[in-house]
Amino acid sequence: MEVVHHEGGGTNQLEAARQAIRALTAAREQAERQLLEAQATIRDLETKLAHERLARDEAAHRAAAERDDREKALQSAQAELDAERAVRRSVEEQLATALDRQAAAEQRAEAAGQSARAGTSGKPNGGQASAIATEDTSKPVRRRGRPPKPPAPESDIVEWWKPGWKQRFR
Numbered sequence: 001m002e003v004v005h006h007e008g009g010g011t012n013q014l015e016a017a018r019q020a021i022r023a024l025t026a027a028r029e030q031a032e033r034q035l036l037e038a039q040a041t042i043r044d045l046e047t048k049l050a051h052e053r054l055a056r057d058e059a060a061h062r063a064a065a066e067r068d069d070r071e072k073a074l075q076s077a078q079a080e081l082d083a084e085r086a087v088r089r090s091v092e093e094q095l096a097t098a099l100d101r102q103a104a105a106e107q108r109a110e111a112a113g114q115s116a117r118a119g120t121s122g123k124p125n126g127g128q129a130s131a132i133a134t135e136d137t138s139k140p141v142r143r144r145g146r147p148p149k150p151p152a153p154e155s156d157i158v159e160w161w162k163p164g165w166k167q168r169f170r
Contacts, residue, residue, distance in 0.1 A: 159165055
């Protein structure tokens, strides 16, 4: 009798194929999980990127609006400055004109004073006194001290606590 040992070659191959299928299935499931995680990470990163772009665009719009506001403020300040300069030039011209008129008036007054002195110099002593008197009267006399009080208006104080006040004011 002959005994043949069968090592189960068919079952071993079947078992090896099953293990290979299980390993491939596990690898596939792991790959699918990793794919899903990668896709979720991609969506998160795309969302963050979109938020960053929106924030950048908003910051750019804010910066542009602030720049426009600053430019408008600068333009208005420049316009005000130009207007002030024009007013200043006008006032300076008026001042120069007034100073010229004052100098001319002073020259005329001095010439008139000299001609008055020259006309009265032929008189003995009387001419000098009148020239001095005209010079003194040309300047207003300044009083010293507190100015006088204005006259008090007539008061109509009603003394209602005294008898007969109604008869006085009828």
